[in-house]
Every structure is written in structure tokens, then in C-alpha cells.
Amino acid sequence: MKVLVTVKEVAEVEEDFELDGLHVAEQFLEYDLNEWDEYAVEEAVQLAEEDDDVEVVSVTIGPERSEETIRMALAKGVDRAIRVWDDALEDVDLLDVGAKTRLLSAVVEAEEPDFVLTGVQANDDSFGATGVSLASAIDFEWAAVVNDLELEGDVANVRRELEGGVEELTEVDLPAVLSIQTGINEPRYASLRGIRQAQSKEIKPMSLSDLGLDASAVESDLELTDMYEPETESDAVYFEGDAGEQAAELATVLREKGVGAQ
Amino acid sequence: MSDVLAITEHRRGELRDVSFELVTAGSDLASQSGGDLHLAVIGGDVDAFAEELALDGVDTIHTVAEGDEFNHDVYVQAVTALYEELDPTYVLMGNTVNGLDYAPAVAEQLDLPLVTDAVGLENEGALTVTREMYASKVESTVEVDAGTAAVTIRPGEWDVTEAAGEPAVEAFDVEIDDSRVRSRVTGFEEVGSGDVDIADADVLVSVGRGIEEEENIELVQELADALDATLSSSRPIVDNGWLPKDRQVGQSGKVVTPKVYLAIGISGAVQHVAGMKGAENIIAINTDPDAPIFDIADYGIVGDLFDVVPELIEQFE
Numbered sequence A: 001m002k003v004l005v006t007v008k009e010v011a012e013v014e015e016d017f018e019l020d021g022l023h024v025a026e027q028f029l030e031y032d033l034n035e036w037d038e039y040a041v042e043e044a045v046q047l048a049e050e051d052d053d054v055e056v057v058s059v060t061i062g063p064e065r066s067e068e069t070i071r072m073a074l075a076k077g078v079d080r081a082i083r084v085w086d087d088a089l090e091d092v093d094l095l096d097v098g099a100k101t102r103l104l105s106a107v108v109e110a111e112e113p114d115f116v117l118t119g120v121q122a123n124d125d126s127f128g129a130t131g132v133s134l135a136s137a138i139d140f141e142w143a144a145v146v147n148d149l150e151l152e153g154d155v156a157n158v159r160r161e162l163e164g165g166v167e168e169l170t171e172v173d174l175p176a177v178l179s180i181q182t183g184i185n186e187p188r189y190a191s192l193r194g195i196r197q198a199q200s201k202e203i204k205p206m207s208l209s210d211l212g213l214d215a216s217a218v219e220s221d222l223e224l225t226d227m228y229e230p231e232t233e234s235d236a237v238y239f240e241g242d243a244g245e246q247a248a249e250l251a252t253v254l255r256e257k258g259v260g261a262q
Numbered sequence B: 001m002s003d004v005l006a007i008t009e010h011r012r013g014e015l016r017d018v019s020f021e022l023v024t025a026g027s028d029l030a031s032q033s034g035g036d037l038h039l040a041v042i043g044g045d046v047d048a049f050a051e052e053l054a055l056d057g058v059d060t061i062h063t064v065a066e067g068d069e070f071n072h073d074v075y076v077q078a079v080t081a082l083y084e085e086l087d088p089t090y091v092l093m094g095n096t097v098n099g100l101d102y103a104p105a106v107a108e109q110l111d112l113p114l115v116t117d118a119v120g121l122e123n124e125g126a127l128t129v130t131r132e133m134y135a136s137k138v139e140s141t142v143e144v145d146a147g148t149a150a151v152t153i154r155p156g157e158w159d160v161t162e163a164a165g166e167p168a169v170e171a172f173d174v175e176i177d178d179s180r181v182r183s184r185v186t187g188f189e190e191v192g193s194g195d196v197d198i199a200d201a202d203v204l205v206s207v208g209r210g211i212e213e214e215e216n217i218e219l220v221q222e223l224a225d226a227l228d229a230t231l232s233s234s235r236p237i238v239d240n241g242w243l244p245k246d247r248q249v250g251q252s253g254k255v256v257t258p259k260v261y262l263a264i265g266i267s268g269a270v271q272h273v274a275g276m277k278g279a280e281n282i283i284a285i286n287t288d289p290d291a292p293i294f295d296i297a298d299y300g301i302v303g304d305l306f307d308v309v310p311e312l313i314e315q316f317e
Helices: A035-050 A064-075 A097-111 A130-138 A192-198 A243-256 B017-031 B046-052 B072-086 B099-110 B214-226 B235-239 B270-276 B305-315
Strands: A002-006 A009-013 A029-033 A055-061 A080-084 A115-119 A141-152 A155-161 A166-173 A176-180 A203-206 A222-228 B004-007 B037-042 B060-064 B090-094 B114-118 B120-124 B126-133 B138-144 B149-153 B168-171 B183-190 B203-207 B230-233 B260-264 B281-286 B299-302
Touching: A002 A035, A002 A097, A002 A130, A009 A064, A029 A035, A029 A064, A035 A055, A035 A115, A035 A176, A055 A064, A055 A097, A064 A080, A064 A192, A064 A203, A080 A097, A097 A130, A097 B099, A097 B114, A115 A130, A130 A141, A130 A176, A130 B099, A141 A166, A141 B072, A141 B099, A141 B183, A155 A176, A166 A176, A243 B281, A243 B299, A243 B305, B004 B017, B004 B072, B017 B037, B017 B090, B017 B120, B017 B149, B037 B046, B037 B072, B046 B060, B046 B168, B060 B072, B072 B099, B090 B099, B099 B114, B099 B149, B114 B126, B126 B149, B203 B214, B214 B230, B214 B260, B214 B305, B230 B235, B281 B305
Parallel strands: A002 A055, A002 A115, A055 A080, A080 A203, A115 A176, A141 A176, B004 B037, B004 B090, B037 B060, B060 B168, B090 B149, B114 B149, B203 B230, B203 B260, B260 B281, B281 B299
Antiparallel strands: A009 A029, A141 A155, A155 A166, A166 B183, A222 B138, B120 B126, B126 B138
8 A cells, every 4th residue: 555645844934023025034933743633644544554565655845945844754763755846936935725735646646655744834825625525526525623533444433523523433435535634643643763764765756747637736816915014913911020020910910800719 | 797606514413503604605706796606505405595585685596406425426516517507607615624625626527726725716807815924924816717616715814794685595406427426435433532531621731733742732731720720722733642532622623602711822724713812811922022912912922932831830830
């Protein structure tokens, strides 16, 4: 069985930052593997550990910089990686769900996985839609926001985490795309041995033409037109001073509200 | 003229709030261009739902009597069939767990551009959608150039429509292709509660990512004990296994309305706020003065919890 797991390098914005046109200025960004994808990678690696016959391949859409992040997934047990990038992607402000779907569909066509795992969403642009869109495009079944997974023959038994502490139990026919929720497992830390091994694992670059696509594949009907810091709406009463003074003032307010009064 | 088709949502026999928010967002969007708002109700007791949804701004309610509960394969087939019948300009859906389980497939199959998690919609010639990025630190606007789009709206961002209206109600027949229904919902389970129900607490001390290490949980437990309060948390603490799932406040955890909610090292992500904004007094302690938690806080301390919390414990000893 071949498991394809989609991973994304995402930028986190520092507490204080500045905008540069339609982007956060580069010096205020810190890159890391998307949090949800950590759990998807772990789930895929656990499947491979249960069964010798499972190969785990990761796919990323990202520039050369993202190889460092991809290596982390390889160090945790992913067998090999594919990195999709192209000059045509350099100038794209907003790679929308449709474009990502076209790129990943082409990768699925080339790799023919039996099973695809994605994260529920990426914590930079938070579209939360690529997994289900991909499933539809490649004619796989799917389930979104999965926090428990058991494979049983041709079926995946999953729990979907609904709102309000309710879980939905669902049978999903394979092949399928599952979007994985945080908390489904405990992502491992890469071992030193894993990190060493990752250095010799393959990260295969693929361009649009390698995927049988042209620049029209990354064209989008969505245009990013503005970016700004939301106005803070805080009308909180702030307690000033050192920690002792802040705590004393807060204690007074808490007592007024009846807190701690036995 | 832009017609809008909005897809309502229900679970276990009840319409979800987002359905009534979709009416508000949908009728605003339709009226900006003199178009009609069509609502769809798929599955469950559609006639009873249609009565509840007979609201101001709705022109037609289309009922699709297929199945009891949400099934994404049925929803995708029903919504694509409705789209082809009604030819609306925009399809609105909820940015909920179930919304994200069918909306992307609807957009993919109809070849519509998809914008998820909208917090604002403007239709001035082209549709402009406001969204948040980077964990709510940045807002952006996205313009849709295609003249048509599928959009999911964030729950809680639009008011619910309550005023009654007189929409037409029409049953819509869809030939569901069962060979395309390849998933089956077999049940629901409530996340087990232990001996503590955080929804019953008058005072909650709630801890988030800022606590950094599992061993530091002890510090906030000590504070909770000193204040005679109950300990709860945001999602990352539960994901890490540092507190059990029944302590989680937020969209996927519990909704709480205590008298006092003390948020410690919680940034205030939208999913968390959805679970605690109804608290009577919200107090936030956070190192980041721009953390969104301060937007809804009544009292704030910008400072390091590892300095403030021990001092606070001392105040109550």
C-alpha cells in the first residue's frame, strides 16, 4: 500500500511585524511544518510501522527553502518526498484551492497512492479545503476533520470531530483522502538516526511540465487585493506595574466578584 | 442581478445557528444586487425545518428529503443538482466541520472558485471576501474575478435572522446515485466527561499554549485551588495530552459561561473564543499585547504568566 501525505511549510508571524504590500515582510516570518501536517505525517508513519508493505510518500508545493522542513518529515519516517515548484509559482500571491487541487491531482496520477492523508488546514491561509477538493478531483472518497482512524479491509472507520464535543462515527470506502485533525496521535520527535537517514532520502523536484501541466494550472480566479492588521477592539481595563502590583489589583477585582471567598 | 443559493445545516433534529446566519449573509449579498435568496434544506424533517426557516429576506426554500443526518455524498449531489437547476451566482455554505466536508467537493465539481472562512462579503461589481490569515494576526481581502463563487462563512460572524418572512417552499427531487454514496454515518458519541463538568463551574482558570511545558500545569492547578476554581484549557493543552478532553473550552470542546473566566497564556484563537465569549467577566494574562484575547477581555494583564501567577496565588493564600 502506498500512502501519500501532503505537507506544507507555513510561515508564522512574529508578535511585532510589518506588512510589505500584500505580504508580511519576510524578516517577520518564521517557517515551520504546518501543525496539522505533523499529525498527518505521524498517522502515515504509524500505518507503515504496523505493516511492512506500506510506503509513505510526502508531497509539498513549495520553493527550495521548504526542503529543510520536508527533511524533518523524512527524519520522522516518511520514505521519500516530492516537491512541486515552478517559476510560474514564484509570482502567485494566492495559490487557491483549485490550483492546489490541479497540482496535487497530477502528483496522484503519477504516484497512484491507495490512500491520501492531509492536515485539516494550514495555519497560514487557513482554507481548510484542499483534501476534500483533491478527493473530488481524483474520484476518491473522503472524510474531513478525522481524529481517529482504523483501517479494516476496504473501509476506513473514522471519527470526525464535530463542534461541541460530539464525534461522528463514519465508514469511508477506500481509496480515500482523509484530512487529519490535531490530537489524533502524539507526533514523535525525529531521532538522531532518523535525521541522519533523512539526509540520503530522495526529495524529487517536479515542475509543471514534469507533471504534464502548463502555467494555466496555477492561474486563479481569486485575487488578493488588500492586507492589513485588524484594528484592536480592546476595551479591557489593564492592570499596570510590576507583576506583584498587577496581581494585587487583579486580586481586588476577583474578590469583588466573589472569587476565593470561602 | 446575483441570485444566492445558501445551504442550511442541521444535526440530530435541530437546525444549527449557522443556518440562520447564512440567511443574513445570503440576503445581504442578494439584496446588494437585487437578486433572490434561495435556501436549501437537505435531509432530516425538511418540512419542519422549512417552517423554521420562513424568514425575512428568503425568497424560496428548496427541500430535499434525502436521509436523516448529514452525509457529504448526498449533500454534494443535491447541491450540484440545485445549482444546475437554479443557476445562482453565489453558493453560500457554513465554514463548519460539515461545511468543510462537502463545500470543497461542490466547488470542485461545479468548477467554481472557492473562498472559505469568510468574515465579510461585499458585492460591488465583483465579490470581495474578507478573510483572516496567520492565526488572525492579519486580515486580507480577496476579489473573485469569475463572476461566480462558492463561499463558506465563519460561524458567529453574522447575526442570525429572526424576523419572519413568507418564502415559497418547493420540494426538490434529486435522483441520488447510490453508487456515489461511499461513506456511511453509523453514529454519534459525546466526548466522555470525567467527574468535572467545566460547563457547570462559576469560576474557570483556563490555560493555553503559553504554559509551555506539561510540568507547569501544576502552577495553574495551584492557582485554581487557591481561587476555589475549576481548571480548563484551550485546545493545544488537550492535543498534547496534558489535560483530558473534557477540560477543553472552544468550538470542538465545551461552550462555557462562567461568572469569571481567567485566560492564562491563551492567545484567543477564534475557535477558542467561540467557547467562552459568553463568560460574564473575562480576564486575560498574556505576554503579547496584540493577542486577540484582549479584544474580548474585560480586564487584562500584559505580562509573563510565570511572574504574575505565583504573585496571584500568594494574594489568595
